[in-house]
Amino acid sequence: MTDMMTLEWTAVCGLDRLDHERGIAALVDGVQVALFRTGDELYAVDNLDPVGGAYVMSRGIVGSRGGVPTVASPLHKQVYDLRTGHCLDLPGVALPVHQVRCRDGLVEVRLRREE
Structure with missing residues (x-):
């Protein structure tokens, strides 16, 4: 079984910087993260295409x-569940998934890393 370590929340950008149905890349504690906003939901996954x-x-x-929110790799079109x-x-x-939330208009990410 893989042990996971959860780090602290890091402010990334204002919610208004995230367009609906589009992604942005951010560097969070040395890790490239892809952030997505679909409807009222936010998602954060590693920016590295595993394939x-x-x-x-x-x-x-x-x-x-x-009904599953997805992102398709721009390289080979594999589709990933954003959840x-x-x-x-x-x-x-699989893509590593990270916690994401909006607090006071700021999008925050908390990485999950293997120990």
């Missing part, structure tokens, strides 16, 4: 599959 090996997930295509990070096209492949 293509490039930091591009923030440029992915936001959508949904069967869990699991790839819907390749079993066993």
